[in-house]
Amino acid sequence: MIFAAKPGWMSRQARDALLGPLFDRNPITHYVLGICIALAVTASLQTTLIMCMAVTVVLCGSNTIISAMRHQIPGSVRIIVQVTVIASLVIVVDQFIKAYAFELSKSLSVFVGLIITNCIILGRVEAFAMKNPPWLSFLDGLGNGLGYSLVLIIVATIRELLGSGTLLGYTVLPSAYEGGWYVPNGMLLLPPSAFFIIGLLIWASRSVRPGKK
């Protein structure tokens, strides 16, 4: 069914749905969406990776499901239906994380549950999945998930490396507290530092491609 979607499974349109959100239409640097989660979870790379996976799975799932149902959903209740589907997917993903990545689920705490309110997901469902076939919507979800992950991973790498001197928990810059030479910058562990880093990333990406608004 999905593969029989009309525009061909890797047409130009499909490539654009997948690759566009990575750079040109990146949900964070272009639309500035989903920032609160980006601030909260990026103090360490490991929690960020789990968060990125969770967001990507929910994006792909909700886009595909809503797209498959799009002709059945009455306009008057479409937001309710969309949020119900998104919320259910988020709860299922949260349960899986609690079961199979228990240690990380503690540091993610409420933020997995808050994916429900992430504007990127409802935004993609409403703006894309309601108008496009499932395969394209799936690619759009994947593209946005990866685009979101790309930015979060850059932010988390900077924050964990300079804030704790580690990457994925392994010591890269031996910290002065444990006898090394690097004095970790504690500010990078606090949420406001993510604001600065994301701000600089948005500036950088818009300077490289000034034509895009």
Add this chain to the structure above:
Amino acid sequence: MQADHSNPNHSNQRAFAVALVVCVVCSALVIAAAVLLRPVQQANRLLERQTNVLAAAGLLEPGKSVEALSKQLDSRLVDLASGEFVEVEDPEHFDARKAARDPTQSIALTPEQDIAQIKRRANYARVYLVWNKAGDLKTIILPVHGYGLWSQLYGFLALESDGNTVVGLSFYEQAETPGLGGKVDDPRWKRLWPGKRVYDEQWRPAIQLVKGAVNRKSPEASHQVDALSGATLTTRGVEDLLRFWLGPDGFGKFLAKMRKGGN
């Protein structure tokens, strides 16, 4: 969007029907995930608790599984009002946080009593005992919690069989400022605790966290631990919660009984 009644997608019945079907299917999905994954999640929680208890008692050994090590933990329920053990089938089933919220299983604390800022205290608490090979009591591990600067700190205090000498203190759940108050689970700070005495000669809680370094020559030094630098309120929270749980509203009566060899 204007309602278009000629289009069946826009009629009210249809809206209700679609919403209902979506809700039922989604609920089934969520219930299935919660029920099927619950055993794994519960096992995770038990394992985590045992890891924390072992860590506080200094019994964690690299390379040995927590399941094997936790066999030496003897978990018991204690009635805090009397200090006596309570006989139950499986103390691991006791949920201390749920009990503290339930008015039938907890007491409200007056502001004078509530130095740890926990508002309600459960009537029972789960403690862990470790016995040596000869069958003598080696370590008593007590759950403690209280408010720091931003969050409730949850941890375990491990005492020697005299009910006074600290074996270890460790917090497994806190949301204090990273790098400052968050250092309550810093291994270097935790190493300051073993050997300290929590009570004075009259068996009053005497543990103190002092700014700067502890003067080792002072007669009080055995009750004093360095405060966390830059984290006055978290430090005060730790001191208050230890004083609460060691005092008459906490484990005071239980520890007095253990000292007399009662129970």
